[in-house]
Amino acid sequence: MNELQSLSQIFQNKLFRIPDYQRGYAWQDSQLRDFWEDLINLQSDRNHYTGLLSMKVLSKDEAKKLDTDDKWLLDSGFRPYHIVDGQQRLTTFVILLNEIVEFIASLPENESKPDENIYLGYENLKDIKAKYICRKRPPEGFIITYLFGYENDNPSAEYLKHKIFGEKFGGTLKETYYTKNLLYAKRFFNKEITAFYEKGGMDGIAELYRKLTLRFMFNIHEIEDDYDVFVAFETMNNRGKRLTNLELLKNRLIYLTTLYDRSILDEINEAALREKINKAWKEVYYQLGRNENTPLSDDEFLRAHWIMYFSYSRKKGDDYIKFLLRKFSHKSIFMNFAENETPVEDDTIPVVVDDEDTDDPSDVQENEAVEMAPGFLAPKEIADYVNSLNETAEYWYYTYYPEECNTISKEEKVWIGRLNRIGIGYFRPLVAVSLIPSVGATAEERINFYKAVERFIFIDFRMAMYQSSYQSSEFYRNARKVYNNEMKLTEVAALLNEIADADAPSAIQVFVTKMNKRFISNDGFYSWRDLKYFLYEYEYSLVSQYKIEKLQWADLTKVVKDQVTVEHILPQTPTKAYWKNQFRQFTAEEIKTLSATLGNMLPLSQSINSRLQNDSFEEKKNRGYYNGSHSEIEVSKESDWDANKIYERGIKLLHFMEERWNFKFASQEQMEELLHISFVNDGRDIPPELIEEESSAEEIVVPSDISDDDLKLQFWTKALPVIVDAFGDNSTYSNVSPSTRSTLDGFVGIGGINLYCTMRLRKHTLSANIWIDVKNREKNKKIFDVMFARKDNIEKIVPYAIGWNRGVKRSSTVNVEIENVDFNDTGRWPELIDFLATTCVALKSELITACADELHAVIDGD
Template sequence: MQTELISLSKAFTENLYRIPDYQRGYAWGLKQLKDFWNDIAQLPDRHNHYTGVLTLEAAPKSATATWEDDLWIIEAKNYQPHFVVDGQQRLTTAIILIQVILEATQNGETLNFDTKEEIQKRYIYLTKDGGISRSYIFGYEKDNPSYEYLITHIFQEQSDRHSTVEETIYTKNLSFAKEYFQEKIKDYSAIEREKLYTKITQNLLFNVFTIREDVDVFVTFETMNNRGKPLSNLELLKNRLIYLSTKFIPNQDGEHSHDRTKLRRTINECWKSAYHYLGKNKARVLDDNFFLLVQFLMYFNVALPRTEHAQANNSLGLYKYKQEEGYKEYLLDEFFTARRVTDASIENPLSVDAIYAYAKDIKDTVKVYHEIFNPEDSKLSGQEKMHLERIGRLRNYDVILLLTAMYKKKPPQAQRISFLEQLERMLFFRTIRSYHFHNIDLEEDGVLFIAGKKTFAEIVKSVSDCTEEFIKSKDFKESIANLGKGGGYYGWAAIRYFMFEYEQYLKSQTKTNRDKLSWEDFRKENFKSDYVSVEHIYPQRAAHASWNGAFSKYKIPQRNILKNSIGNLVPLSIPKNSSLGNRPFVDKKGSREQKVGYSYGCYSEIEVSHEDEWTPHHILARGLRLLNFMEDRWKVDFGTDRNKTDLLGLGFLDPTRKLKLPKK
């Protein structure tokens, strides 16, 4: 290990850096970028900042022999090729920032007396034939999707490949980092850019450590990358499987020689596919650890030993592996271990075929998993997409394993649609009284189904029977009535989901197919702004005199029930000033002059705006209308309007006064 600290400029003197295939991609997000930027921005001129250890592995000739674009710079210019074992996040970030500075620098300007071309040659690429062929000083191995993305999207250079650039979670992070730095320096003067460039290249100091040939680089990687932003379990597992692929030693007949090369390539391809699908929807990047848990439970748990408690309760004991990442311990400490490859005396050795099959299952499962969360990106039927979108809005993660299992085994479409409808219905009623459904274990059902130990028809029946049992129980209407107490429907976990479904119903009754309420916006609640997505029509703080007349005859507890009753709540399609929430009803409705208010909102708001006034009986009438919708949408029967009035807790209103209600 070098005892002196060296700058980025010295580190990039006649050195070539590659991120090896066992490494994760670029994982830094906003927090890490802020920390990196603050370290530089707060660094006084001509002061140094210790950036950490840069751990390298000298790239062997067997590896560099395939680096066709780089052989000339290694052989003719004596550049030293390295794999980056630790420090790639900091190194990548520094290079992205240098690229951003270069793009902001005008032709003819210099940075520390170096031209843009000279800086580019030191940190970005060298060319031997006027730019036709290029050797990139820093980058990824060519079979990594980030290789092409770094060249074309970050360095803004032409690629010699004709394939479409593949995007993953990691490429998304690369793009975000570049955009972050572009925003930071957009107003910088030439002098400020030069100072920033000096700090990055001269004042960020590294200890450089090169791993000896007798040190196992894979184990070193696992150990070192537990610092900083920890590796995810999926990233650790990829490194472990590549490590194991190197442990299959060819025998005299050459057995395993070809297999282990193919295995390493397969692992890389399968993980490339995993990160492609996990990051495909940029608006909702999927968590890789949760994906690995789902895949693990389906792939392994049917064969795992049961705990005593699980045996006594005829259960698979899934929680042993879910709690505190027990699945990670099983994968890395028990199943995918070097001993199961190298110890000839072990009873159940690990084969090339076993690792190959597992990697292929990762690839097969992740596509299905992605489509569960993003049904619009699938080739499923319209009905299935609709039901999956509804289930997704209820955000119940215990259903993901079962849904993934279902779409991996693909029972007939009619059965799938029937089940999705029953499942959504159960999940909806579970938000009203979760305790009633505690005997349904959807994750265990998924494991049993994928193992062939429980039929799909049995699962459908158990979900349907449990829901019907709840609806017919005395607890059902009591639970509905309880929603109107205390904080009322405003505190109901599914209030946004219910309101959104009613909005979709109103849309279906119009001649247009235009959405006026976005689920992604509606479900968010930003407490730092004045935006509320569900509003009380009769305000929580009804200070204006206009509210006194119709409501003043009722006691405070009764007025509180009215405020939080479901008929008094309306979804808002766009941010509205919170001060409007306490205004008179005529102001809330809006006007042609202001172009603000319910009249210019979503279908639910427009429906409310058709009323001339807003009184307790209007709240009751709308509440009955919404309960009628609930009856039709989720196939229940609340009885007469009198029964429904009591369920709403509004029995104290004058029953002789009737407002016109729409027919069911």
């Protein structure tokens, strides 16, 4: 049957259930907003085509499996249906209808009235509820049957009844990613209905209800047999929000249970296998949505489990789901594959492609192929696979949240936490396997394994900067071997240490070379992406001595506008007399290098405003060093801060690095090369102590009656030489003269891209910006996209809030802005000028270095 029907027609004597192979409610804000706007903007005399509603009437045997509370309604003439396609829209309809009913009932004038005396248009609320929401079994009304809902083994079933429809309940409801979406939809519509009522009153709500039930039209399609149901479900999932691969696979497995000959899988065992699948997916969805603030990825888990359960292949990013859909195919039940036949991929089934980076070509084995088991697929294979998914889900969750695992020691939790901080990468499947009880690893074996993983990551990825896929095939294969008890965790740890040992000398040299580039841009260690991790580990070594934890990782890594959590003890641009005296024997360039070296970096237990970094050493100690992190307390014990202290602390931290990650620098000279401050010990004469109080920049006096143009000119006259000097070249800003205008432009040598600073007196803001022309230079769009993809890294390098605006028609911009600036406060000018200089250099470096390949393509095209 194919015809257009309104919601009023669709709910005539029908009972709707979402079957077990369906996912939960996946609509979020954007879909809800589109739906609501379609409704409120629909003209009263027009119909709105809502889409396909595909459903299958249940057979008598299937109807017997319904909940006991449903059966009385079937005896009253209602027909039960499974929703095959369109459940997201139908769920949304029912939630919105329920919210309209609840809103009308809650109005002050209706509070004491029974539902039969409250009218919405020409219908009372009792009749509306009975038609669309639920019915009570007469005469007592103890049994409530909901006309739309989920099958009972779905966590969303009880949640829909009690949290969305408001039925009273005293038990505990399990929350998942999908139940959160249900609750969000309820709250979304409640808010919109309330606002709509304030504008249109009861007449507006009545018109809303009329359009919803009579003018939103579905194309009804009834499916006749099970085969069509599952095929339709797989091929129709492109509309709305595409199914995840995990959702698609569940449908496939349940479908396969219906295909076996009764001599192989009788009716009782079919029901048992189907229940096993449902329980496994219930567990998986619970674990993935267990942390309601940050649900875990369906597809990341499915891919990881595939790696540990089947032989790993790396031909394409979507190999894993194509493998699974071929492995669990109806062909494997109805026929055997020919001896040398290569299974044909079913391109009609959409899959979610894994966007993971391509693996290192040097690490690919030519003959590596997906392991396929041609021939008959026994029900036991499905059961074993499903049991494994069920078993693994909990331990996958603990790899993200080890503190919630009650079966591992505190030390194990600490090490898994380290792996998450440093970036666990492709080792997560192995870590999950290590936690599974059937693997039989001891706590000591796990700790040694975690230590080896963390050391390998630090040496090969954080120092050597190898591709993120380096050795991934080896350790993906090892995950399967350990899971199948073909390899011990101790063997994996030994292999990791062996590789790291061999790689360490070259890793150190690469680290030195990369740091050279960072010092050329004047950023030094501050732009090393793992500086905070390293400093946190040093801090943790002090915690083990003093037994008091004074610095939290979350505090160290949080990004707050104009706040810093890692301080340059010697400021980047020192202006106070104290600093000028302490470092008077060094050139401006040497002072920048001293500021950027490792020994001058200090993690703070509490973030500070960036302008406080110019305080003198005594002021910094009084501000909080003496009672801050253990690292701050250690530094606060120094009476003064000079170049020798920076050198000594840098060497001390490098010795810690050697001990912590078990490697050795080649020599003292190599360590000094890494720190870039060997000039500290060159025996130069120290000039007489300076006598001026503060730098001249802080002594600028601005007349109270100065005009805006003159103020701008004075600021840019002071700022421009510092910015030019920071770039140290002739390509940016050097051809621009100070002026009275509020915007000062500089060009970075790339067509259609400007790097500029903006001073807005009336708005009290100062900003460093990138402007990218995309109207006349289409290729420039790629540059913004590449920078935005590196957003997290850039925001680590630039310690200020960054505004990202991807333009489509004219231009894209990146803006780094300081607010609440009093430009008449000339004492703050050095800090503001330093902000412009360092931020512009960092932005230009990102444009040139981080996006090198894309920029070369653009330049060549120009």
